[in-house]
Amino acid sequence: MVDATVNTQSGPRGPKPKKALSSTNVIIYGTLFVVCMYYLLPLYVMIVTSLKGMPEVRLGNIFGPPVEVTFQPWVKAWSEACTGINCEGLSRGFWNSVWILVPSVIISIAIASVSGYALANWRFKGSEVFFTILIFGAFIPYQVMIYPIVILLRESGEGITSVLKAFNPMLEAMGFEGFKTFRLMGSVSGLVIVHTIFGMPILTLLFRNYFTSVPEELFKAARVDGAGFWGIYFRIMLPMSLPIFVVAMILQVTGIWNDFLFGVIYTKPETYPMTVQLNNIVNSVQGVKEYNVNMAATLLTGLVPLVIYFASGKLFVRGIAAGAVKG
């Protein structure tokens, strides 16, 4: 009855006005609220734990806000936490990760964008076959390829060393210092190569799909004007595709920063990335467990991808959705 009168008053035109508090809405927003709480809970627990002192942590209320806020755990996690005999804190892992991240991101994106460009605009016999192998390769468990890559890195490191050392007599005769042994296995440069290899499938797919969508007339016009492979790439494709480069960067920065497996296998303890060092700090069996320091360390490691995630918004979604689009 009430509804009917409301309807006649507001006139027959337009959609029926919705009640803000309909039972469906209550269910939808209620469910979503609970769900959001669940997803936010671990982050909240990490933050409050990292701000408590150890006596307060031992009281055992993980959801309670800190009575006395202290930043000591963060300082300790960053500069004093121990892995084995080394007590430099997570800062070392942070800088290692940065030194791994920067070249890996640049090199993998440079190579993959050129590959994607070649696949989209300069197809040659067999190019689609290689691309198909590349995409299916993305599904091969890393464990299958890890050991042969160890050998490849070791052997090519030795190969490069012997080539370089061939110049040593000449260099020393001229008064320069000779080349030293060059290692790929157990070094940052080896890990950069590994990240470049395993970033290839998704990035190449991303760039290939993007470059394919560029109007062909543009490409043809440039060809008529006499531009070649690199000319078109640098003067037309690159300036036009900055958004996709940003998407690729988001994808690679979070992916490489979060990597654990390659870091643990292809580097040595001095160059362990942050994730590996974090795991060693928290899961070390010696000493008293300092949960507040552990949580501060965990948050510090998660900070870089989180900042990128919240800053990038929809671009992050676009990046991860790119993997779902079939090639």
Add this chain to the structure above:
Amino acid sequence: MAVTDTGQTEVSTKRPSRLFKNIAAKIAAIPMIFTALVVFVGCTLWTIYHSFTRSRLLPAPDKWVGLDNYERLWSENRWLISIENLAIYGLCSLVLSLTIGFVLAALLDRKIRFENTIRTIILYPFALSFVVTGLAWQWILNPELGLQNTVRNIGWESFTFDPLNNADIVIYGVLIAGIWQGSGFVMVLLLAGMRGIDEDVWKASRVEGIPAWKTYIFIVIPMMRPVFVTALVIISAGIIKVYDLVVAQTSGGPGIASEVPAKYVIEKMFQAQNLGLGFAASTMMLLSVLVVLIPWAYLEFGGKKNG
């Protein structure tokens, strides 16, 4: 646009042979070809071959032992537990993440307010690494000071939930963390699929007076089959790779109760110095991926037009 570039001469003037046609593109594609052929195909075949050899500390390509490694693998308790864990974790995480992902996507699809905020909240764990995820949940599930203790302090004295200390349910502790990390991604994937469905379908079902939940189950889900299949393949590939989550959250413990195949392989190769067994185990992992991948590739690219 005058470009004097090395690529120009080959493409526009005489073509000496097919090999040199388009030469700049071929040179540029060398890293991709190397990755595809040498790493993906070459290294995979290398591992499969060596899984039939008695390799210990070093690969021993000349000591052929046939299926010995596989026999030993399948008689080892640690491997059997790994497989069982992977089966439980995989099945539950497939069902749960698809269900949760779909329900959340359907809720977000209802033209609600704050959609972006809610999506951002649900997806953020996906930006975090498995190590961070594992350690966060290790702390929450801490039997002495974590969730269990907190609930007991409130007054529910008999409350027991200590997966990290209990070998029977430890894998479900890992599962909770895994779902927390990955279900947002599934939601985004399915939401994108849902948004691709024609608005007319909704109009038609509204005209017919079909309630929304029925429309989702009987009309939207069947229409989204390709999206579901893609999600299934991506989740499965991720499940088989699960490694760092377990390393961080439980280190495979208590005992060997939460071991997974990916961890087994790494340990056999780099700690136990039993390469042959590691190669055999990783070949089994590859096989399980192929079981999912081949039917998918057949459906996706084989049936209809050539992909």
